[in-house]
Amino acid sequence: MSDVPKTHPRYLSLTLRDTIVAGVEQGITSIHGLIAHGRGEAFDYLIGETTQPFAIQAIHAAAAMLRLAEHPVISVNGNVAALAPEALIQLGQVLNAPLEVNIFHTETGREQRIREHLLKHSAPDVLMPTTDAQLSYIDSNRKFVHPEGIFKADVVFVPLEDGDRCEALRKMGKAVVTVDLNPMSRTAQQASITIVDNVVRALPLLCKEIRNFSDPTAEDTVARYSNKAVLKQALEHISRCGNG
Amino acid sequence: MSDVPKTHPRYLSLTLRDTIVAGVEQGITSIHGLIAHGRGEAFDYLIGETTQPFAIQAIHAAAAMLRLAEHPVISVNGNVAALAPEALIQLGQVLNAPLEVNIFHTETGREQRIREHLLKHSAPDVLMPTTDAQLSYIDSNRKFVHPEGIFKADVVFVPLEDGDRCEALRKMGKAVVTVDLNPMSRTAQQASITIVDNVVRALPLLCKEIRNFSDPTAEDTVARYSNKAVLKQALEHISRCGNG
Secondary structure, eight states, X not given: OOOOOTTSTTHHHHHHHHHHHHHHXXXXXXXXXXXXXXXXXXXXXXXXXXXXXXXXXXXXXXXXHHHHOSSEEEEEOHHHHHHOHHHHHHHHHHHTOOEEEOOSSOOTTHHHHHHHHHHHTTOSOEEOOOSSEEOSSOOSGGGEEOTTTTTTOSEEEOTTOOHHHHXXXXXXXXXXXXXXXXXXXXXXXXXXXXXXXXHHHHHHHHHHHHHTOOOTTHHHHHHHOOHHHHHHHHHHHHHHHHTO | OOOOOTTSTTHHHHHHHHHHHHHHHTTSSOHHHHHHHHHHHHHHHHTTSSOOHHHHHHHHHHHHHHHHOSSEEEEEOHHHHHHOHHHHHHHHHHHTOOEEEOOSSOOTTHHHHXXXXXXXXXXXXXXXXXXXXXXXXXXXXXXXXXXXXXXXXXXXXXXXXXXXXXXXXXHTTOEEEXXXXXXXXXXXXXXXXXXXXXXXXXXXXXXXXXXXXXXXXXXXXXXXXOHHHHHHHHHHHHHHHHTO
């Protein structure tokens, strides 16, 4: 860990950088995941490194959708496991939803190390990929899922997703809630609800929103929600930053 | 290496990702360098993954400044060494300027491995940091330089620089030419000339510009050049992208 003072204006960003590097050293995060983290850093910088109104709006709709889900599942990759294990586990608890490991780059044992990392942080259980159930429309390793997890899910919460799998899940008729700092990414564009925010800031807010949920018109909230409009707002925010 | 087809619209970006990961595996690029690469990817995406007019303008002024320099030096870190060793060496040849290794994260032997990597790509010689000469205004490992290299330089070409050292070099009265995809970075803001472009695209263009240089008013070109105006154009470009 570096000695970034807490008063540094970019303290959170610099601390997260150390956390994700530690994730690589522990064999949880892939080397490609570091590059993805850097892309996220750049977009976070552009949205002001703070949770913006378009993210708050998406979080509210996501809470409604996840509350209404019959079988919500939380998909975990090596980046989010390193950055926010406690918040993932909390989300699983408030939703009574399983966590399932699903990664793109399958270096030997990494899936198992992610599982152990989550169990060490007191996850009650963690589902693993199987060859018993496979997603359609996808060729990569990410097609292997758990029959009682992602395979059966009606709503999948997949922070820091890749575009191919997001598309496959949607084609299979599943709703997808994602957290992605790039409003132009394929994932952001194809998800049902995209929270354009840093996963470290968004996850605790989403947990709180679900815990205190009291929207009698939850179905209307979901029906009225426009992901396109939210992404447009995020793009406009980035655009204003560029004018600075 | 992955099997990205050449027809893929983002072929260069995906290939560079593999190159930089290979750089880490060879012990040339630091793990933190991967995150920096990811940030660069995001900004490259925003500028359209192509060399824009503001970069062309900066390249022309940089060619003039480097041509006029009495003692130009090329500072090399682990990212640029992995991404563009041949172009760095070519630039050294057209300028008759030494390459000097200067890195922030000094894992054991990395400086030496960068040197060997460049020699393997036919660099005539590579200067190394020494304790005989130190930069002022800087505490990190990057202060250690070569007395016949960066220490003596009037113009330092430092692609993918860090903000602290850029500031230190400027305070010491040296001119700095940098290549940085983020027009808002401290390096971009403080350099004498900032080429806002991918280093892999910009370096060959800079070499060509220097090789064919025939500007009888080179001093005027440098004097008239406004880095502030060029950075403003880059920001406006990003802003238009955000409006898309």
